[in-house]
Amino acid sequence: xxxxxxxxxxxxxxxxxxxxxxxxxxxxxxxxxxxxxxxxxxxxxxxxxxxxxxxxxxxxxxxxxxxxxxxxxxxxxxxxxxxxxxxxxxxxxxxxxxxxxxxxxxxxxxxxxxxxxxxxxxxxxxxxxxxxxxxxxxxxxxxxxxxxxxxxxxxxxxxxxxxxxxxxxxxxxxxxxxxxxxxxxxxxxxxxxxxxxxxxxxxxxxxxxxxxxxxxxxxxxxxxxxxxxxxxxxxxxxxxxxxxxxxxxxxxxxxxxxxxxxxxxxxxxxxxxxxxxxxxxxxxxxxxxxxxxxxxxxxxxxxxxxxxxxxxxxxxxxxxxxxxxxxxxxxxxxx
Amino acid sequence: xxxxxxxxxxxxxxxxxxxxxxxxxxxxxxxxxxxxxxxxxxxxxxxxxxxxxxxxxxxxxxxxxxxxxxxxxxxxxxxxxxxxxxxxxxxxxxxxxxxxxxxxxxxxxxxxxxxxxxxxxxxxxxxxxxxxxxxxxxxxxxxxxxxxxxxxxxxxxxxxxxxxxxxxxxxxxxxxxxxxxxxxxxxxxxxxxxxxxxxxxxxxxxxxxxxxxxxxxxxxxxxxxxxxxxxxxxxxxxxxxxxxxxxxxxxxxxxxxxxxxxxxxxxxxxxxxxxxxxxxxxx
Numbered sequence: 001x002x003x004x005x006x007x008x009x010x011x012x013x014x015x016x017x018x019x020x021x022x023x024x025x026x027x028x029x030x031x032x033x034x035x036x037x038x039x040x041x042x043x044x045x046x047x048x049x050x051x052x053x054x055x056x057x058x059x060x061x062x063x064x065x066x067x068x069x070x071x072x073x074x075x076x077x078x079x080x081x082x083x084x085x086x087x088x089x090x091x092x093x094x095x096x097x098x099x100x101x102x103x104x105x106x107x108x109x110x111x112x113x114x115x116x117x118x119x120x121x122x123x124x125x126x127x128x129x130x131x132x133x134x135x136x137x138x139x140x141x142x143x144x145x146x147x148x149x150x151x152x153x154x155x156x157x158x159x160x161x162x163x164x165x166x167x168x169x170x171x172x173x174x175x176x177x178x179x180x181x182x183x184x185x186x187x188x189x190x191x192x193x194x195x196x197x198x199x200x201x202x203x204x205x206x207x208x209x210x211x212x213x214x215x216x217x218x219x220x221x222x223x224x225x226x227x228x229x230x231x232x233x234x235x236x237x238x239x240x241x242x243x244x245x246x247x248x249x250x251x252x253x254x255x256x257x258x259x260x261x262x263x264x265x266x267x268x269x270x271x272x273x274x275x276x277x278x279x280x281x282x283x284x285x286x287x288x289x290x291x292x293x294x295x296x297x298x299x300x301x302x303x304x305x306x307x308x309x310x311x312x313x314x315x316x317x318x319x320x321x322x323x324x325x326x327x328x329x330x331x332x333x334x335x
Numbered sequence: 336x337x338x339x340x341x342x343x344x345x346x347x348x349x350x351x352x353x354x355x356x357x358x359x360x361x362x363x364x365x366x367x368x369x370x371x372x373x374x375x376x377x378x379x380x381x382x383x384x385x386x387x388x389x390x391x392x393x394x395x396x397x398x399x400x401x402x403x404x405x406x407x408x409x410x411x412x413x414x415x416x417x418x419x420x421x422x423x424x425x426x427x428x429x430x431x432x433x434x435x436x437x438x439x440x441x442x443x444x445x446x447x448x449x450x451x452x453x454x455x456x457x458x459x460x461x462x463x464x465x466x467x468x469x470x471x472x473x474x475x476x477x478x479x480x481x482x483x484x485x486x487x488x489x490x491x492x493x494x495x496x497x498x499x500x501x502x503x504x505x506x507x508x509x510x511x512x513x514x515x516x517x518x519x520x521x522x523x524x525x526x527x528x529x530x531x532x533x534x535x536x537x538x539x540x541x542x543x544x545x546x547x548x549x550x551x552x553x554x555x556x557x558x559x560x561x562x563x564x565x566x567x568x569x570x571x572x573x574x575x576x577x578x579x580x581x582x583x584x585x586x587x588x589x590x591x592x593x594x595x596x597x598x599x600x601x602x603x604x605x606x607x608x609x610x611x612x613x614x615x616x617x618x
Contacts, residue, residue: 211463215450
């Protein structure tokens with residue numbers, strides 16, 4: 001009798017904890033929104049130039065490259081992986097596209113195609129090493145980071161490539177919405193976020209990515225081909241890095257072998273600020289877009305109010321720790 | 336009176352001749368003959384036989400390392416045996432992965448619960464076989480039919496009397512028993528032939544264990560035979576129609592819980608009663 005009573009009480013207790021925890025994910029998704037709104041409010045009070053269409057367009061252009069890298073990074077982190085090589089892969093794509101088009105005189109579209117192909121191949125290499133030899137993604141991508149970096153410098157001879165054909169910088173061109181000029185590149189980034197969001201939330205493939213990151217063995221036992229899912233994710237991420245390299249070309253107007261050296265960490269920052277868990281299985285690309293915008297808004301706002309940009313790095317560092325701490329606490333409560 | 340049924344000494348199992356004796360029996364849903372699985376020096380299955388009949392709950396028990404898990408993994412496609420044969424309704428089959436077994440209507444509830452905690456109940460129920468929207472949205476864009484999955488998940492839950500209402504809450508918000516309910520409901524919903532449950536009550540309290548045992552009976556009463564792997568002897572004696580006793584990678588005996596006591600079963604399990612000797616129960 002007593003034991004049944006105790007069991008009943010235990011179930012009740014669990015249920016109340018359950019309903020409390022039900023509201024916890026809302027905090028995880030609301031966190032980045034709150035941070036972005038607070039940063040926006042702060043800077044619009046401090047500077048009258050912040051709340052303008054032109055400034056928003058500028059922020060979008062500033063986050064365009066890292067934001068696009070962060071889409072691929074999100075997919076990989078959702079599978080409980082990590083990609084340190086994305087900035088270096090992008091730099092390689094950047095050099096390949098520009099050098100093939102300028103020095104080798106290839107048709108610009110063919111050069112773009114080859115650049116995308118090379119980035120996808122690097123993603124496939126990452127995924128192949130992770131799934132077949134089962135090396136930790138951290139180590140694999142640390143290796144490919146160095147390989148891609150070296151290839152970039154060997155192939156480019158440390159030289160910056162300029163005088164690009166117009167087709168390569170087309171995404172840097174703008175169109176007007178009212179008084180505001182928006183680049184095609186920012187639009188492309190937002191479209192990519194939209195596509196990634198649809199795939200992750202509305203398709204089986206998306207559900208499987210979450211399941212693989214959440215409980216890989218469980219996912220395998222339910223019949224999901226987990227290795228194929230992970231391999232595809234890395235390859236798709238590589239392709240997205242290729243698009244990021246094209247965006248980089250259009251934004252800078254040159255092929256720079258030293259581009260993107262901190263973009264790997266910046267993309268991880270955006271993902272983490274967006275509330276995606278580094279342990280995999282939970283998070284969203286919508287959060288990643290917010291995370292990228294938070295960094296962009298803070299950097300832009302500090303510039304507008306005339307503060308040294310190094311403070312943006314300081315604030316970002318604090319926010320990253322906060323975001324991960326919130327994720328950890330939420331997980332601990334549910335464990 | 337003999338308490339053991341289908342009792343065969345290991346020698347006769349290996350001899351090959353008696354194996355064909357009852358093959359093709361109509362009431363055997365799933366059968367295994369002479370399964371062998373080795374990992375290096377370790378032999379997990381050493382010529383293991385198995386049979387499951389129509390409409391029964393068959394408990395599989397055995398000491399640690401007796402090869403219960405390997406047997407069940409072989410039957411559910413999670414492990415490929417080195418030797419031996421598996422037959423479904425008398426037809427030889429080969430399972431290369433759990434999906435193969437599932438195609439034959441065999442669903443498994445795994446001990447470590449193959450649920451994704453961060454995903455919601457409906458998603459977990461349909462994980463790996465999601466429903467897509469009708470028309471081009473589903474066919475070409477592979478868009479999920481979330482309302483249909485939610486609806487069917489609700490129906491299955493109420494059919495099995497699992498008291499879960501919100502199909503959109505993450506599984507991690509559920510209690511251990513409720514999570515087990517989700518895993519069992521998923522298996523019951525998709526199983527065409529039989530359900531395998533690996534230690535479904537291992538992590539549960541008294542009351543939740545009772546609920547899961549009820550669930551097992553309900554599934555059997557729906558016409559699906561159940562293979563129940565359990566360490567818990569009282570649970571086994573409560574729900575099982577027959578008990579398969581695994582020892583040293585083989586089937587040591589099959590007994591009826593009505594004609595056999597727990598100590599007798601334990602004796603066979605641990606080898607205290609020689610499997611080559613006379614039948615233990617009621618002897």
